[in-house]
Amino acid sequence: MSKKDTNFISAREARKISKENNKILKKLDGRLSRKNVPESEYLTTMKDPGNVVEFDDLHTYFFTDVGTVHAVDGVSFNVPAGKTVGIVGESGCGKSVTSLSLMQLLQRPTGQIVSGEIRLNLGDKAYDVAKMPIDAMRNIRGNVVSMIFQEPMTSLNPVFRIGFQLDEVIKLHNTGMSDEEVKQRSIDAIKMVGIPDAEGIYSRYPHELSGGMRQRIVIAMALVCNPRVIIADEPTTALDVTIQAQILELLRKLKGEINASIMLITHDLGVIAEMADYVVVMYAGRVVEKGLANEVFLDPRHPYTIGLMESKPVINKKVDRLYSIPGSVPNPINMPDYCYFRDRCEKCVARCEGKYPPECHVTDTHIVSCWRYFDETKGGTGR
Amino acid sequence: MWKFIVRRVFLAIIIVFLGSFIIYGVMRAMPTSFVDAMARQRAAASATTGGPTFEEWRAQLNETYHLDVNPVVGFLSWMGGVLHGDFGTSWMYGIPVTQKFNEVIWYSVVLNIITLVLQVITCIPLGIQAARRQYSGFDYGITVFAMLCISLPTFFLATVLKYIFAIRLELVDLYGIVGRFHQQLSPAGKMLDMAQHMILPVLTLAMLNIGGLTRYTRTNMLEVLNADYIRTARAKGLPEKEVINRHAFRNTLIPLVSYMSYLVPSLFSGSMITETLYQIPGIGYIAYDAMVAGDLPFTMFYSMFGLILTQISLMLADIMYAVVDPRVRVN
Known part of the structure; x- marks a missing residue:
């Protein structure tokens, strides 16, 4: 690929990409479409039984015609039972794709979980969602894991x-x-x-209800089977501020x-601050801080x-002017193997020239992927 | 709601009235007329015996056929007859137009209804499948087939079909609506004989229209499949079959029924080219002959019938919209 314009690809390259995509997708999508897969194939054990969901080094890629988009590239975090985990990041950072991976609701066939595990605790057993075929996934959707979407109107x-x-x-x-x-x-x-x-x-029909009421219905629909995990994908983005507060209050009450x-x-830090017990900050398909x-x-x-705050x-x-982080998110195709934030960062250190930073434990629960804390935390154990 | 219907009906009446006036005007403005042709014929016949000349014949016939008045008066007097339920006698066929119409319309209606049913039961599943497997080999195959069907001219397609099925394979007759021994057959045999003669015309008509409807279904299905509520349906854990057949299909139906409501007039207007090619005495074939000959009463009746049907189908489309889409229902 030429250095000067990464968006341009020649016909030959496009053919090559499409050929490779077809090969990979046939394998991955074929695995998803299987029927009557024995349960043992996706049975797994939780690392910590206190968690409901454990994302472990999840990679979700989109195989598009211009190349492979690494939408989620090695994401690991846990959702403990009964807690609220806020996932924050700008548009396109992979937060929705992470949650859609848990439901296996990615746009097929282009979006696929390539590697990693999503361990889902069902109480008496645990499933690895990443290995489950769609057929088996249907019993999980809406029942164990349910979703509240962004757009109540549609x-x-x-x-x-x-x-x-x-x-x-x-x-x-x-039944x-x-x-x-x-x-x-x-x-x-x-x-x-x-x-x-x-x-x-x-x-009534949906069009006879207001936006806030529709979102309440969507929430009712998500909760009606008493799920273990509720994914709320920007549940208040499309609503006005007073309704936002009501919906958040409702979610908090019902969760209990x-x-x-x-x-x-969400990308609204205020919402996170109000609701979340844990926070995961994502940037360009990776967790940068949690x-x-x-x-x-x-x-x-x-x-x-820090920039977000x-x-x-x-x-x-x-x-006079609100602060904004300079620069923009790098092209998700062909991500470099160094800190994705390096080119926008004002606090670079010498090590930033090197590889992608490992996880550094500031405290037992506070983990950050940045070279600046590498020495301070004695070389980040990176688990 | 009633106000709306009354307004629509009122508007439809005006459109039908003005539309038939335009057609009447066009018919009267044609460079030759039924009367001219007849006068020419009679003048030629009486030339040897020293009878009336062409001009004399024409003046006499114009008076008989009421073509000696100006078009507005002519139209109004025709309209007056219509309002009394009298559509006049066909000049060309010599019998009341409604009788002639009744004789031929059913061939076309049967032909077109079979075609429409065939079209619907093939196009909709094909379109849905193509949308579900967008950009797959199947989708491309359907697209190529659809484009081929849209692009082929009727006469070419009909010729190819005739060549294959009538000449090479000798499965069906080349043209006509009945076989050579139709009269000797039992009633059931007569039916079968006619059905057999309908095969090729139906195939031709269906293939011509299959492309459009398939593509239309595919486009609408694709749009629906990308909608948020489909994702919601999947997130509920519904099987893919139910997501497609219930949630997606009900929404695809909205544009499809209105599209199909517009096809109603075409059921009765016949298919001139196909009927001519297969020599089926349907309304398309007969109306074309009448129009070319300048048969004013028949053409006027045929056009007015089409106009009224179009207006009805437009109203039907509105009503159907309300049936399938709760958002446009008025309480």
């Missing part, structure tokens, strides 16, 4: 009634239930998310009620995290 099917859409997921995962029980449970779920006149809403863990994906919310907020270490407005502080 994430409900416009041609079906609210009741039907709720009933559907209950029936699917509770023995009678129709009356299913309906009652749907109505209870609507009440649970704080909508008055649940019976009326049950027979059904004792689920939440993976909260730790307890207090640690990351009060003592941010990675220059990127500085770029949010602070009350009672008068500034």
